[in-house]
Amino acid sequence: MDERYNTSKRDTIxxxxxxxxxxxxxxxxxxxxxxxxxxxxxxxxEYMAHIMLEGVSSANPTVNTPSLLYWTKYLAEVPGYVYTEEERIQFQQLLRDKLNGSSEETGVDSITLMSKPFIENSSKKRLLFVRDYNSFETIPEYKELSLFSRLKLMFHSFFTTIYTTYYGRRFLNATFLFIINLMKRYPKMTFLMFNVKVSARYLFNFPIDNSGLKPNSAFKKQKTRSSWYKAIVSCINRKK
Structure with missing residues (x-):
């Protein structure tokens, strides 16, 4: 392979x-x-990501699918995903600047906020509106998160900061390898999470339903926000 494509090469000079x-x-x-x-x-x-993260959560209870997906898109600088109040204000101002005097009801196509992609995509436009960023409670992606998922975002922020340090990387990488090894050696742990009867049926290829794969649109439906006490109860039940 041509050496110019070797991105890991280290030249001491x-x-x-x-x-x-x-x-x-x-x-x-x-x-x-x-x-x-x-x-x-x-x-x-979306279906693949949910299945993968739910499987990982059987060995690592700290994994919360909605919050981890939100945090991943935030780190990847997906337009519209903000975490701090300062970022929310800056992004809202960016949308106003992109409108250049046009009506705020027009919306801004998220493709205009990114670099030209290498991979062409024929998906329909994802419009971002100024009014959606008046507060965090009006941001579509953020307001869908439960109280438990929002608390998890705080942990993601903390661990991201820890990972920037040498010992933090060593610790988190070792933890990740331990979890992967645990899942390889003890796959039956998933039985406790997904129900023994259901897991056994999947194990022996007994069909449970004919739902098949779920399209991305199935995960974009508006969810009913649960009250704070229900979120706490669900968190406690999850740990049992």
């Missing part, structure tokens, strides 16, 4: 230059591959 090129290359992949694909995910992506 020009390490600074190599590092800058590496960061630039990874940033380019983020902006033109990951961000567009998470903004306009391919069909059945």
């Amino acid at each position: 020009y390490v600074g230059i190599v590092l800058k090129k590496h960061v630039k290359f990874v940033t380019l992949i983020l902006q033109r591959v990951y961000t567009p694909c998470l903004t306009y995910p391919p069909e059945y992506f």
